Amino acid sequence: MKAHTKETQTTMTPEKSLIFLKEGNERFQNNLKANRNLLEQVNDTSDGQFPFATILSCIDSRVSAELVFDQGLGDIFSVRIAGNFVNEDILGSMEFACKLAGTKLIVVLGHTSCGAIKGACDHAEMGNLTKLIEKITPAVNAVTTPEDEGSRNSKNLEFVNEVSKKNVELTIDRIHAESPILSEMEKAGEIKIVGAMYDINTGKVDFY
Structure with missing residues (x-):
């Protein structure tokens, strides 16, 4: 499988991009990786990148977007922060990815048994982590x-996972409210903004 080019990126739609990710997660769940030469993709992308999706996910070591969606070099922009929330810098990164670099899809990806969510549920306090957790407290x-x-x-994993889902929903609400650029692009049908949850027990991603 070759890296995306400007030509292939222009053929992508928000709906097609979502299908690509769903198919990639199916491959991941079944341990069937797409046939790709990563070194060849290094060469293919040396003059530029043309990703089709932007994925905001947690820093959790089990939730690498490239792996769980079986994507290669140059396929996705991956934004990672504990608790997968947005701030000015992340919104700016998303605006760059969609408006300037041409991605067609934004996915806010939460996951089960999230450590940052657990910290927020327990109202944990520790250094700079305290401020980070405050951003998840609304969920x-x-x-x-x-x-x-x-x-x-x-200790109540069902509660933790419900908070994770709510955090994804509130994050999408913030993207709409705080980024007129992305909100207008979605209204125009240029991009789609969706939420999803990754199950650390099965490897499955459920899209909202």
Whole structure:
């Protein structure tokens, strides 16, 4: 499989880009990697890159977007931060990826048993991590069940995973609210912004 070129990128649509990722995750789940020569892709992309998707995911070592979607060099922009939330810098990176570099799809990818989400559920405090966790706290507060405080912590994995899903939804809301560029591109049908959850037990990505 060759790296994407300007010509192949222009044939991509938001819908086709989503299908590519879904097919890649199917291959990953079945341990069937696409036949690609990474060194050849290094050469193919030496004069430029033409990715079709931008993926915001957690820094978790088990959730590498290139691996779980079976993509090669030059296929996706990968933005990673603990808790997969957005800030000014990440929004700017996404705007560059879509408006200037031509990607057709943004995926906000959460995952089960997320350590950053667990920290937010436990209201953990430690150095700069405290400020990071504060950005995830709105998702904790938005999940209203269970009401019992004793069950609203990292020991309750069902609660943790519901907060992870809510965090993805709130992150997409922030992209729409805080990036007029991306919001307008989506309204015009130039890009699509979707949420997804990766299951660390199965390797499956469920798209919203």
